[in-house]
Amino acid sequence: MSYESTTLVGAFILGLMGASHCVGMCGGIIGSLSMATKDSAKKWINISLYQFGRIASYTLFGLIAGWIGSQADGMTPIPILKTLSGILLILMGLYVSRIWMGLTYLEKIGKLLWDKISPLSKRLLPVQSPGQAILLGSLWGWLPCGLVYTALGFALAASDPLYSSMFMLNFGIGTLPATLLAGAASLTLKQWLNKAPIRTISALVFIGLGVWTLYTLYFGADMGHHHHH
Template identity: 50%
Template sequence: MSELLVAQLLTALALGLLGGGHCIGMCGGLMGALTMAIPPAQRRGWPLWRLLLAYNAGRIASYTLAGAIIGSLGWALHGLGLDLVLRGVAGLLMIAMGLYLANWWSGLTRIEGIGRGLWRQIEPHARRLLPVQRPGQALLLGGLWGWLPCGLVYSTLIWSSSHGDAATSALLMLAFGLGTLPTLLATGAAAERLTALLRRRSLRIGAALMVILFGVWTLPGPHQKWLIEQLSLPTAAQHAHG
Protein backbone atom coordinates (compact mmCIF):
# COMPACT_ATOMS: atom_id res chain seq x y z
CA MET A 1 0.00 0.00 0.00
CA SER A 2 1.46 3.36 -1.04
CA GLU A 3 2.11 6.18 1.41
CA LEU A 4 -0.31 8.38 -0.53
CA LEU A 5 -3.13 5.85 -0.20
CA VAL A 6 -2.44 5.53 3.53
CA ALA A 7 -2.68 9.33 3.85
CA GLN A 8 -5.95 9.31 1.91
CA LEU A 9 -7.41 6.55 4.08
CA LEU A 10 -6.44 8.43 7.25
CA THR A 11 -8.04 11.57 5.81
CA ALA A 12 -11.27 9.69 5.06
CA LEU A 13 -11.24 8.19 8.57
CA ALA A 14 -10.74 11.65 10.11
CA LEU A 15 -13.56 13.10 8.03
CA GLY A 16 -15.91 10.45 9.35
CA LEU A 17 -14.79 10.88 12.96
CA LEU A 18 -14.86 14.68 13.00
CA GLY A 19 -18.10 14.76 11.05
CA GLY A 20 -19.72 12.70 13.81
CA GLY A 21 -21.60 15.72 15.10
CA HIS A 22 -23.28 16.08 11.73
CA CYS A 23 -24.00 12.34 11.70
CA ILE A 24 -25.77 12.63 15.05
CA GLY A 25 -27.97 15.34 13.58
CA MET A 26 -28.81 13.21 10.54
CA CYS A 27 -29.14 9.77 12.17
CA GLY A 28 -29.47 10.63 15.86
CA GLY A 29 -33.24 10.19 15.92
CA LEU A 30 -33.02 6.73 14.42
CA MET A 31 -30.21 5.71 16.75
CA GLY A 32 -32.35 6.91 19.64
CA ALA A 33 -35.13 4.65 18.41
CA LEU A 34 -32.73 1.72 18.35
CA THR A 35 -31.32 2.37 21.81
CA MET A 36 -34.28 3.72 23.77
CA ALA A 37 -37.57 3.09 22.05
CA ILE A 38 -37.29 -0.70 21.73
CA PRO A 39 -38.26 -2.49 24.94
CA PRO A 40 -35.93 -5.41 25.77
CA ALA A 41 -38.85 -7.81 25.44
CA GLN A 42 -39.28 -6.81 21.78
CA ARG A 43 -35.65 -7.53 20.82
CA ARG A 44 -36.33 -11.28 20.74
CA GLY A 45 -33.30 -11.99 22.89
CA TRP A 46 -30.83 -10.02 20.75
CA PRO A 47 -28.45 -7.77 22.74
CA LEU A 48 -28.72 -4.11 21.84
CA TRP A 49 -25.09 -3.92 20.72
CA ARG A 50 -25.77 -6.51 18.01
CA LEU A 51 -28.63 -4.45 16.64
CA LEU A 52 -26.46 -1.31 16.65
CA LEU A 53 -23.56 -3.09 14.94
CA ALA A 54 -25.87 -4.59 12.31
CA TYR A 55 -27.45 -1.20 11.58
CA ASN A 56 -24.07 0.50 11.21
CA ALA A 57 -22.69 -2.36 9.12
CA GLY A 58 -25.56 -1.86 6.68
CA ARG A 59 -25.03 1.90 6.63
CA ILE A 60 -21.28 1.57 5.97
CA ALA A 61 -21.94 -1.06 3.29
CA SER A 62 -24.15 1.43 1.45
CA TYR A 63 -21.37 4.06 1.63
CA THR A 64 -18.91 1.52 0.22
CA LEU A 65 -21.29 0.55 -2.59
CA ALA A 66 -21.89 4.21 -3.44
CA GLY A 67 -18.12 4.70 -3.49
CA ALA A 68 -17.72 1.90 -6.03
CA ILE A 69 -20.53 3.28 -8.22
CA ILE A 70 -19.34 6.89 -8.17
CA GLY A 71 -15.73 5.71 -8.47
CA SER A 72 -16.67 3.99 -11.73
CA LEU A 73 -18.01 7.32 -12.97
CA GLY A 74 -14.71 8.93 -11.96
CA TRP A 75 -12.87 6.24 -13.93
CA ALA A 76 -15.00 7.08 -16.99
CA LEU A 77 -14.23 10.80 -16.62
CA HIS A 78 -10.53 9.99 -16.38
CA GLY A 79 -10.89 8.06 -19.62
CA LEU A 80 -12.39 11.16 -21.28
CA GLY A 81 -9.41 13.23 -20.22
CA LEU A 82 -11.36 15.12 -17.55
CA ASP A 83 -9.22 13.94 -14.66
CA LEU A 84 -7.85 17.43 -13.97
CA VAL A 85 -11.38 18.84 -13.79
CA LEU A 86 -12.44 16.07 -11.42
CA ARG A 87 -9.39 16.60 -9.23
CA GLY A 88 -10.07 20.33 -9.17
CA VAL A 89 -13.64 19.75 -7.99
CA ALA A 90 -12.41 17.22 -5.42
CA GLY A 91 -9.80 19.63 -4.09
CA LEU A 92 -12.34 22.42 -3.74
CA LEU A 93 -14.71 20.06 -1.92
CA MET A 94 -11.93 19.02 0.45
CA ILE A 95 -11.35 22.69 1.25
CA ALA A 96 -15.11 23.13 1.76
CA MET A 97 -15.14 20.12 4.11
CA GLY A 98 -12.32 21.64 6.13
CA LEU A 99 -14.21 24.91 6.42
CA TYR A 100 -17.30 22.96 7.48
CA LEU A 101 -15.44 20.96 10.12
CA ALA A 102 -14.05 24.18 11.59
CA ASN A 103 -17.54 25.74 11.58
CA TRP A 104 -16.26 28.53 9.32
CA TRP A 105 -18.68 27.86 6.44
CA SER A 106 -21.72 25.56 6.21
CA GLY A 107 -22.41 25.87 2.49
CA LEU A 108 -21.43 22.23 2.10
CA THR A 109 -24.87 21.17 3.33
CA ARG A 110 -26.54 22.79 0.31
CA ILE A 111 -25.62 19.89 -1.93
CA GLU A 112 -27.86 17.60 0.13
CA GLY A 113 -30.70 18.49 -2.22
CA ILE A 114 -29.06 16.29 -4.89
CA GLY A 115 -30.35 13.08 -3.34
CA ARG A 116 -33.72 14.15 -1.97
CA GLY A 117 -35.66 12.71 -4.89
CA LEU A 118 -34.08 9.29 -4.41
CA TRP A 119 -34.55 9.47 -0.63
CA ARG A 120 -38.30 10.11 -1.04
CA GLN A 121 -38.50 6.72 -2.77
CA ILE A 122 -36.38 4.91 -0.17
CA GLU A 123 -37.66 6.39 3.10
CA PRO A 124 -41.09 4.65 3.16
CA HIS A 125 -39.36 1.25 2.86
CA ALA A 126 -36.96 2.16 5.67
CA ARG A 127 -39.79 3.28 7.97
CA ARG A 128 -41.57 -0.06 7.55
CA LEU A 129 -38.61 -1.78 9.22
CA LEU A 130 -39.24 0.02 12.53
CA PRO A 131 -39.28 -1.06 15.31
CA VAL A 132 -36.12 -3.11 14.82
CA GLN A 133 -36.21 -6.50 16.53
CA ARG A 134 -33.57 -8.62 14.74
CA PRO A 135 -30.02 -8.00 13.46
CA GLY A 136 -31.05 -8.82 9.88
CA GLN A 137 -33.75 -6.18 10.10
CA ALA A 138 -31.25 -3.67 11.51
CA LEU A 139 -28.76 -4.51 8.74
CA LEU A 140 -31.34 -3.82 6.04
CA LEU A 141 -32.48 -0.63 7.74
CA GLY A 142 -28.89 0.62 7.91
CA GLY A 143 -28.37 -0.24 4.25
CA LEU A 144 -31.38 1.88 3.30
CA TRP A 145 -30.64 4.70 5.74
CA GLY A 146 -27.14 5.04 4.31
CA TRP A 147 -28.70 6.75 1.28
CA LEU A 148 -30.05 9.60 3.41
CA PRO A 149 -29.04 12.92 1.75
CA CYS A 150 -25.91 14.19 3.52
CA GLY A 151 -23.60 16.93 2.28
CA LEU A 152 -20.61 15.45 4.11
CA VAL A 153 -21.16 12.00 2.56
CA TYR A 154 -21.72 13.43 -0.91
CA SER A 155 -18.58 15.56 -0.75
CA THR A 156 -16.51 12.60 0.45
CA LEU A 157 -17.98 10.54 -2.39
CA ILE A 158 -16.94 13.06 -5.03
CA TRP A 159 -13.50 13.37 -3.48
CA SER A 160 -13.04 9.59 -3.36
CA SER A 161 -14.20 9.22 -6.97
CA SER A 162 -11.57 11.72 -8.17
CA HIS A 163 -8.96 8.96 -7.96
CA GLY A 164 -10.49 7.34 -11.03
CA ASP A 165 -10.66 3.87 -9.55
CA ALA A 166 -13.80 2.15 -8.24
CA ALA A 167 -11.90 -0.03 -5.75
CA THR A 168 -9.98 2.91 -4.26
CA SER A 169 -13.16 4.98 -4.04
CA ALA A 170 -14.99 2.14 -2.28
CA LEU A 171 -12.07 1.68 0.13
CA LEU A 172 -12.03 5.39 1.00
CA MET A 173 -15.77 5.39 1.65
CA LEU A 174 -15.35 2.31 3.85
CA ALA A 175 -12.73 4.20 5.88
CA PHE A 176 -15.05 7.21 6.09
CA GLY A 177 -17.89 5.01 7.35
CA LEU A 178 -15.65 3.40 9.96
CA GLY A 179 -14.71 6.88 11.15
CA THR A 180 -18.35 7.62 11.95
CA LEU A 181 -18.70 4.49 14.12
CA PRO A 182 -17.45 5.79 17.50
CA THR A 183 -19.98 8.62 17.63
CA LEU A 184 -22.95 6.60 16.45
CA LEU A 185 -22.17 3.53 18.58
CA ALA A 186 -21.61 5.48 21.78
CA THR A 187 -24.63 5.91 24.05
CA GLY A 188 -25.46 7.79 27.21
CA ALA A 189 -22.60 9.45 29.09
CA ALA A 190 -20.01 8.02 26.70
CA ALA A 191 -21.73 9.74 23.76
CA GLU A 192 -21.79 13.04 25.65
CA ARG A 193 -18.07 12.84 26.46
CA LEU A 194 -17.13 11.89 22.89
CA THR A 195 -19.27 14.65 21.42
CA ALA A 196 -17.71 17.18 23.80
CA LEU A 197 -14.23 16.02 22.75
CA LEU A 198 -15.01 16.30 19.04
CA ARG A 199 -16.43 19.78 19.57
CA ARG A 200 -13.23 21.12 21.10
CA ARG A 201 -12.28 24.10 19.00
CA SER A 202 -8.55 23.35 18.97
CA LEU A 203 -9.10 19.78 17.78
CA ARG A 204 -11.59 20.72 15.08
CA ILE A 205 -9.52 23.61 13.75
CA GLY A 206 -6.33 21.55 13.71
CA ALA A 207 -8.02 18.74 11.81
CA ALA A 208 -9.83 21.18 9.53
CA LEU A 209 -6.55 22.85 8.55
CA MET A 210 -5.08 19.45 7.70
CA VAL A 211 -8.08 18.66 5.47
CA ILE A 212 -7.83 22.09 3.80
CA LEU A 213 -4.11 21.56 3.13
CA PHE A 214 -4.86 18.14 1.68
CA GLY A 215 -7.48 19.80 -0.54
CA VAL A 216 -4.95 22.38 -1.72
CA TRP A 217 -2.53 19.55 -2.49
CA THR A 218 -5.28 17.73 -4.44
CA LEU A 219 -5.86 20.75 -6.69
CA PRO A 220 -3.94 20.33 -9.95
CA GLY A 221 -1.10 22.78 -10.44
CA PRO A 222 2.67 23.34 -10.22
CA HIS A 223 2.53 23.35 -6.41
CA GLN A 224 2.11 19.55 -6.44
CA LYS A 225 5.50 19.01 -8.08
CA TRP A 226 7.14 21.30 -5.55
CA LEU A 227 5.52 19.46 -2.61
CA ILE A 228 6.55 16.06 -3.99
CA GLU A 229 10.13 17.28 -4.40
CA GLN A 230 10.18 18.59 -0.84
CA LEU A 231 8.82 15.33 0.55
CA SER A 232 11.31 13.29 -1.46
CA LEU A 233 14.35 15.26 -0.35
CA PRO A 234 14.79 13.47 3.01
CA THR A 235 14.49 10.09 1.32
CA ALA A 236 17.01 11.04 -1.36
CA ALA A 237 19.41 12.32 1.29
CA GLN A 238 19.14 9.07 3.25
CA HIS A 239 19.96 7.04 0.12
CA ALA A 240 22.93 9.28 -0.64
CA HIS A 241 24.39 8.77 2.86
CA GLY A 242 23.61 5.07 2.73
Protein backbone atom coordinates in the same frame (compact mmCIF):
# COMPACT_ATOMS: atom_id res chain seq x y z
CA MET B 1 2.91 9.08 4.43
CA SER B 2 1.72 8.94 0.86
CA TYR B 3 -1.11 11.06 -0.50
CA GLU B 4 -3.41 8.02 -0.51
CA SER B 5 -2.79 7.01 3.09
CA THR B 6 -3.12 10.62 4.27
CA THR B 7 -6.49 11.03 2.55
CA LEU B 8 -7.66 7.68 3.95
CA VAL B 9 -6.86 8.95 7.45
CA GLY B 10 -8.64 12.15 6.39
CA ALA B 11 -11.75 10.13 5.53
CA PHE B 12 -11.79 8.70 9.06
CA ILE B 13 -11.37 12.19 10.58
CA LEU B 14 -14.16 13.51 8.36
CA GLY B 15 -16.50 10.77 9.56
CA LEU B 16 -15.48 11.37 13.17
CA MET B 17 -15.87 15.16 12.99
CA GLY B 18 -19.05 15.07 10.99
CA ALA B 19 -20.73 12.34 12.96
CA SER B 20 -21.73 14.69 15.75
CA HIS B 21 -23.88 16.37 13.09
CA CYS B 22 -25.28 12.98 12.08
CA VAL B 23 -26.06 11.86 15.62
CA GLY B 24 -29.19 13.97 15.60
CA MET B 25 -30.29 12.15 12.48
CA CYS B 26 -29.10 8.61 13.22
CA GLY B 27 -29.65 8.80 16.98
CA GLY B 28 -33.40 8.46 16.59
CA ILE B 29 -33.14 5.31 14.53
CA ILE B 30 -30.67 3.71 16.94
CA GLY B 31 -33.05 4.63 19.75
CA SER B 32 -35.88 2.84 18.01
CA LEU B 33 -33.64 -0.20 17.40
CA SER B 34 -32.91 -0.27 21.13
CA MET B 35 -36.58 -0.01 22.04
CA ALA B 36 -37.54 -2.82 19.67
CA THR B 37 -36.29 -5.49 22.05
CA LYS B 38 -35.86 -5.91 25.79
CA ASP B 39 -33.12 -8.50 25.28
CA SER B 40 -29.84 -6.55 25.46
CA ALA B 41 -27.82 -9.10 23.46
CA LYS B 42 -30.36 -8.97 20.66
CA LYS B 43 -30.41 -5.17 20.87
CA TRP B 44 -26.64 -4.97 20.32
CA ILE B 45 -26.80 -7.51 17.52
CA ASN B 46 -29.44 -5.35 15.80
CA ILE B 47 -27.44 -2.16 16.28
CA SER B 48 -24.25 -3.85 15.02
CA LEU B 49 -26.03 -5.22 11.96
CA TYR B 50 -27.55 -1.81 11.30
CA GLN B 51 -24.08 -0.21 11.44
CA PHE B 52 -22.69 -2.98 9.24
CA GLY B 53 -25.42 -2.33 6.65
CA ARG B 54 -24.76 1.41 6.73
CA ILE B 55 -20.99 1.13 6.30
CA ALA B 56 -21.30 -1.65 3.71
CA SER B 57 -23.55 0.59 1.62
CA TYR B 58 -21.00 3.44 1.85
CA THR B 59 -18.24 1.07 0.76
CA LEU B 60 -20.28 -0.32 -2.13
CA PHE B 61 -21.19 3.17 -3.35
CA GLY B 62 -17.54 4.16 -3.01
CA LEU B 63 -16.63 1.25 -5.26
CA ILE B 64 -19.29 2.22 -7.83
CA ALA B 65 -18.31 5.91 -7.70
CA GLY B 66 -14.64 5.01 -8.14
CA TRP B 67 -15.50 2.82 -11.12
CA ILE B 68 -17.61 5.55 -12.75
CA GLY B 69 -14.78 8.00 -12.12
CA SER B 70 -12.22 5.64 -13.64
CA GLN B 71 -14.38 5.32 -16.79
CA ALA B 72 -14.80 9.08 -17.07
CA ASP B 73 -11.18 9.88 -16.25
CA GLY B 74 -9.18 10.78 -19.31
CA MET B 75 -12.25 11.65 -21.39
CA THR B 76 -11.78 15.33 -20.71
CA PRO B 77 -8.85 17.48 -21.84
CA ILE B 78 -8.52 19.06 -18.38
CA PRO B 79 -8.43 16.87 -15.29
CA ILE B 80 -11.92 17.78 -14.06
CA LEU B 81 -12.18 14.96 -11.53
CA LYS B 82 -8.79 15.62 -9.92
CA THR B 83 -9.65 19.32 -9.76
CA LEU B 84 -12.95 18.41 -8.11
CA SER B 85 -11.19 16.25 -5.52
CA GLY B 86 -8.91 19.16 -4.57
CA ILE B 87 -11.86 21.55 -4.26
CA LEU B 88 -13.85 19.03 -2.19
CA LEU B 89 -10.94 18.56 0.22
CA ILE B 90 -10.80 22.33 0.76
CA LEU B 91 -14.59 22.44 1.30
CA MET B 92 -14.29 19.61 3.84
CA GLY B 93 -11.71 21.67 5.69
CA LEU B 94 -13.96 24.73 5.71
CA TYR B 95 -16.86 22.59 6.93
CA VAL B 96 -14.89 20.97 9.75
CA SER B 97 -13.57 24.34 10.91
CA ARG B 98 -17.08 25.86 10.67
CA ILE B 99 -15.72 28.69 8.52
CA TRP B 100 -18.20 27.89 5.77
CA MET B 101 -20.91 25.29 6.10
CA GLY B 102 -21.73 25.31 2.40
CA LEU B 103 -21.78 21.53 2.27
CA THR B 104 -25.13 21.63 4.00
CA TYR B 105 -26.58 22.91 0.69
CA LEU B 106 -25.98 19.41 -0.65
CA GLU B 107 -28.36 18.16 2.00
CA LYS B 108 -31.21 20.02 0.35
CA ILE B 109 -30.66 17.94 -2.80
CA GLY B 110 -30.33 14.83 -0.67
CA LYS B 111 -33.59 15.58 1.05
CA LEU B 112 -35.44 15.17 -2.23
CA LEU B 113 -33.98 11.68 -2.60
CA TRP B 114 -34.51 10.92 1.05
CA ASP B 115 -38.22 11.70 0.79
CA LYS B 116 -38.40 8.80 -1.66
CA ILE B 117 -36.32 6.36 0.45
CA SER B 118 -37.75 7.28 3.84
CA PRO B 119 -41.13 5.49 3.43
CA LEU B 120 -39.24 2.30 2.51
CA SER B 121 -37.21 2.39 5.70
CA LYS B 122 -40.30 3.02 7.82
CA ARG B 123 -41.66 -0.33 6.65
CA LEU B 124 -38.64 -2.07 8.15
CA LEU B 125 -39.52 -0.88 11.65
CA PRO B 126 -39.72 -2.42 14.15
CA VAL B 127 -36.76 -4.60 13.26
CA GLN B 128 -37.60 -8.28 13.68
CA SER B 129 -34.83 -10.01 11.75
CA PRO B 130 -31.07 -9.56 11.14
CA GLY B 131 -31.76 -8.97 7.44
CA GLN B 132 -34.08 -6.09 8.28
CA ALA B 133 -31.42 -4.46 10.48
CA ILE B 134 -28.81 -4.65 7.68
CA LEU B 135 -31.26 -3.33 5.09
CA LEU B 136 -32.33 -0.52 7.38
CA GLY B 137 -28.69 0.48 7.87
CA SER B 138 -28.01 0.48 4.15
CA LEU B 139 -31.01 2.77 3.56
CA TRP B 140 -30.41 5.08 6.51
CA GLY B 141 -26.79 5.50 5.51
CA TRP B 142 -28.10 7.93 2.88
CA LEU B 143 -29.84 10.33 5.19
CA PRO B 144 -29.50 13.84 3.80
CA CYS B 145 -26.06 14.42 5.23
CA GLY B 146 -23.83 16.75 3.21
CA LEU B 147 -20.71 15.01 4.46
CA VAL B 148 -21.71 11.65 2.98
CA TYR B 149 -22.25 13.26 -0.41
CA THR B 150 -18.96 15.13 -0.20
CA ALA B 151 -17.08 11.97 0.72
CA LEU B 152 -18.79 10.19 -2.18
CA GLY B 153 -17.89 13.06 -4.51
CA PHE B 154 -14.27 12.64 -3.48
CA ALA B 155 -14.52 8.88 -4.03
CA LEU B 156 -15.83 9.56 -7.55
CA ALA B 157 -13.07 12.06 -8.24
CA ALA B 158 -10.40 9.64 -7.02
CA SER B 159 -11.45 7.42 -9.95
CA ASP B 160 -9.96 4.25 -8.50
CA PRO B 161 -12.56 1.66 -7.39
CA LEU B 162 -10.42 0.00 -4.70
CA TYR B 163 -9.14 3.24 -3.19
CA SER B 164 -12.58 4.90 -3.43
CA SER B 165 -14.27 2.02 -1.59
CA MET B 166 -11.56 2.16 1.11
CA PHE B 167 -12.09 5.91 1.43
CA MET B 168 -15.82 5.40 2.04
CA LEU B 169 -15.15 2.48 4.40
CA ASN B 170 -12.84 4.66 6.52
CA PHE B 171 -15.40 7.46 6.47
CA GLY B 172 -18.02 5.00 7.71
CA ILE B 173 -15.76 3.69 10.48
CA GLY B 174 -15.11 7.29 11.53
CA THR B 175 -18.83 7.82 12.08
CA LEU B 176 -19.06 4.81 14.42
CA PRO B 177 -17.95 6.32 17.76
CA ALA B 178 -20.53 9.11 17.69
CA THR B 179 -23.35 6.87 16.49
CA LEU B 180 -22.59 3.99 18.86
CA LEU B 181 -21.88 5.95 22.02
CA ALA B 182 -25.05 6.93 23.76
CA GLY B 183 -25.91 9.70 26.17
CA ALA B 184 -23.09 11.14 28.24
CA ALA B 185 -20.28 9.42 26.31
CA SER B 186 -21.57 10.81 23.02
CA LEU B 187 -21.77 14.28 24.56
CA THR B 188 -18.19 14.06 25.86
CA LEU B 189 -16.96 13.00 22.42
CA LYS B 190 -18.86 15.88 20.81
CA GLN B 191 -17.39 18.41 23.24
CA TRP B 192 -13.89 17.11 22.58
CA LEU B 193 -14.35 17.20 18.80
CA ASN B 194 -15.80 20.69 19.01
CA LYS B 195 -12.69 22.07 20.69
CA ALA B 196 -11.21 24.74 18.45
CA PRO B 197 -7.65 23.28 18.25
CA ILE B 198 -8.97 19.86 17.17
CA ARG B 199 -11.19 21.46 14.52
CA THR B 200 -8.41 23.74 13.32
CA ILE B 201 -5.84 20.95 12.97
CA SER B 202 -8.31 18.75 11.08
CA ALA B 203 -9.32 21.65 8.85
CA LEU B 204 -5.68 22.45 8.04
CA VAL B 205 -5.06 18.82 7.07
CA PHE B 206 -7.97 18.87 4.61
CA ILE B 207 -7.21 22.32 3.20
CA GLY B 208 -3.52 21.44 2.92
CA LEU B 209 -4.32 18.25 1.01
CA GLY B 210 -6.74 20.11 -1.26
CA VAL B 211 -4.28 22.88 -2.07
CA TRP B 212 -1.52 20.32 -2.62
CA THR B 213 -3.77 18.34 -4.99
CA LEU B 214 -4.56 21.44 -7.06
CA TYR B 215 -0.99 22.72 -6.96
CA THR B 216 0.59 19.48 -8.18
CA LEU B 217 -2.12 19.17 -10.80
CA TYR B 218 -1.55 22.55 -12.37
CA PHE B 219 2.00 23.46 -11.38
CA GLY B 220 3.76 20.21 -10.56
CA ALA B 221 5.65 18.47 -13.35
CA ASP B 222 4.37 14.93 -13.19
CA MET B 223 3.54 14.86 -9.53
CA GLY B 224 -0.19 15.03 -10.07
CA HIS B 225 -0.23 11.45 -11.27
CA HIS B 226 -0.08 9.63 -8.00
CA HIS B 227 -2.16 6.77 -9.33
CA HIS B 228 -0.14 4.09 -10.99
CA HIS B 229 -2.33 2.59 -13.65
